[in-house]
Amino acid sequence: MTDQPSSFDNNDQGVDLGALRDRIDTLDQRILDLISERAACAQQVAHVKLAEDPEAVFYRPEREAQVLKRIMALNKGPLAGEEMARLFREIMSACLALEKPVRAAYLGPEGTFTQQAALKHFGDSAVCKPLPAIDEVFREVEAGAANYGVVPVENSTEGVVNHTLDSFMDTSLRICGEVVLRIHHHLLVGSNTRRDKVSRIYSHSQSLAQCRKWLDAHYPHAERVAVSSNAEAARRVKSEWHTAAIAGDMAARLYGLERLEEKIEDMPDNSTRFLIIGNHDVPPSGEDKTSLVASMRNQPGALHDLLEPFHRHKVDMTRLESRPSRHGLWNYVFFIDFKGHQEEPRVQAALEEVRLRAADVRVLGSYPVGVL
Numbered sequence: 001m002t003d004q005p006s007s008f009d010n011n012d013q014g015v016d017l018g019a020l021r022d023r024i025d026t027l028d029q030r031i032l033d034l035i036s037e038r039a040a041c042a043q044q045v046a047h048v049k050l051a052e053d054p055e056a057v058f059y060r061p062e063r064e065a066q067v068l069k070r071i072m073a074l075n076k077g078p079l080a081g082e083e084m085a086r087l088f089r090e091i092m093s094a095c096l097a098l099e100k101p102v103r104a105a106y107l108g109p110e111g112t113f114t115q116q117a118a119l120k121h122f123g124d125s126a127v128c129k130p131l132p133a134i135d136e137v138f139r140e141v142e143a144g145a146a147n148y149g150v151v152p153v154e155n156s157t158e159g160v161v162n163h164t165l166d167s168f169m170d171t172s173l174r175i176c177g178e179v180v181l182r183i184h185h186h187l188l189v190g191s192n193t194r195r196d197k198v199s200r201i202y203s204h205s206q207s208l209a210q211c212r213k214w215l216d217a218h219y220p221h222a223e224r225v226a227v228s229s230n231a232e233a234a235r236r237v238k239s240e241w242h243t244a245a246i247a248g249d250m251a252a253r254l255y256g257l258e259r260l261e262e263k264i265e266d267m268p269d270n271s272t273r274f275l276i277i278g279n280h281d282v283p284p285s286g287e288d289k290t291s292l293v294a295s296m297r298n299q300p301g302a303l304h305d306l307l308e309p310f311h312r313h314k315v316d317m318t319r320l321e322s323r324p325s326r327h328g329l330w331n332y333v334f335f336i337d338f339k340g341h342q343e344e345p346r347v348q349a350a351l352e353e354v355r356l357r358a359a360d361v362r363v364l365g366s367y368p369v370g371v372l
C-alpha cells in the first residue's frame with residue numbers, strides 16, 4: 001500500500017491526503033460527541049427505570065434487538081449491515097455498563113465458542129465468567145451470582161446438546177435470548193510442530209465429529225483424542241510436540257497457536273445455537289420465538305395430539321426434540337420451539353389447548369430471534 005491517493009479514481013482527484021485526514025478528524029469529533037450524548041441518554045433511562053422500580057432490570061434484550069435491526073435497516077453502506085450492527089452492539093454494551101455492567105456466566109473454559117457467543121450477545125463491556133459445566137451455569141444464575149447464563153443448545157451438524165435440555169427440566173430460569181454462531185474449526189499447532197509430524201489430534205468430541213471427513217482425508221493415521229473442550233485441546237497442544245488441536249479463533253488467539261489449516265469443518269454452514277438464560281420474562285420485540293417443554297401421558301397418538309393445536313392456529317414450529325423423562329420408565333418430554341411470542345393471541349390460543357392435552361407444560365421463555 002502506498003500513502004498516495006489513487007490517481008485512477010476520478011473522485012479522489014484534487015483531494016489530498018491531508019485534507020481527507022482533517023475531514024476524518026472533524027467527523028471523529030462529531031461521532032465522539034454523539035456517542036457521549038447517547039450514553040448520557042442511556043444514563044437518564046436508568047434513572048427513570050430506578051424511579052419506577054428500585055429493582056429495575058436495566059438490560060432489555062427486546063429493545064436491544066430492535067435497535068440493532070433498525071440500524072441494519074437504515075444502513076446505506078459502504079459498511080455491511082452486520083458490521084454496523086456489531087459496532088452498535090459495542091456502543092450499547094458500553095452505554096449499559098454505565099448503568100450497571102451485565103454479569104454473564106458461560107460454559108468455559110476461556111477460549112470456547114460459548115465465550116464467543118457471550119461476547120457477540122452482550123458486547124465487550126459485560127463481565128463474563130467461565131464455569132466448567134452447563135449445570136453450574138444454571139446454578140450461578142439461579143443463585144443470582146450472574147444475571148444471565150450462556151449455554152450451547154444445538155449444532156447444525158451434530159444436533160442437540162442434551163445437558164442443556166436436561167437442565168431445563170429442573171429449573172425455573174427463563175430463556176431470554178438466542179445467539180447463532182457460525183462455527184469455523186482450524187487445525188492448530190504450537191511452534192515446534194511440523195505439518196507432517198502430527199500424530200495426535202485433540203478436540204471436543206462434537207468438533208471431532210464435525211471435521212470427521214476432513215480428518216479421514218488428511219490425517220487418517222493420527223490418533224483422535226476427545227477432551228473436555230476445544231480450549232482444553234488448544235491448551236494441551238501449546239506445550240506438546242507433534243500434536244494438533246481442532247479449535248476456533250478464540251482458542252487460537254488465547255494460546256498463541258499457529259493455524260496449519262483453516263475452516264476444516266465438513267459442512268460449510270456449520271453453526272451452533274446458544275441460549276441466554278435469565279430470571280425474567282422478556283416482552284415482545286416484534287420478531288420473537290418461544291420455547292416450551294411438555295410431557296405427555298404414554299398413549300397412542302400423544303405426540304400428534306400435542307402438535308395439532310400449533311398446526312391449527314398456524315403457529316410455525318421450528319424445532320422438536322424428545323428426551324427421556326427422569327420420572328418413570330419410557331416417559332418422554334418434548335422440547336418445542338416455535339415462532340411468535342407468548343403474549344400474541346394466536347400463540348395463547350394454541351398454548352391453552354396444548355395445556356388441556358398435555359400432562360404438564362412449561363413455557364421456558366419468549367425471546368427475540370437472534371439478530372447478529
Ligand SMILES: C=C(O[C@@H]1C=C(C(=O)O)C=C[C@H]1O)C(=O)O
Nearest residue numbers: 042045058059060063064092095
Ligand atoms: C437505554 C436502555 O437500556 C439499555 C441500553 C440500551 C441502549 O444503549 O440502547 C438498550 C436497552 C437496554 O439494554 C433502554 O432500555 O432503552
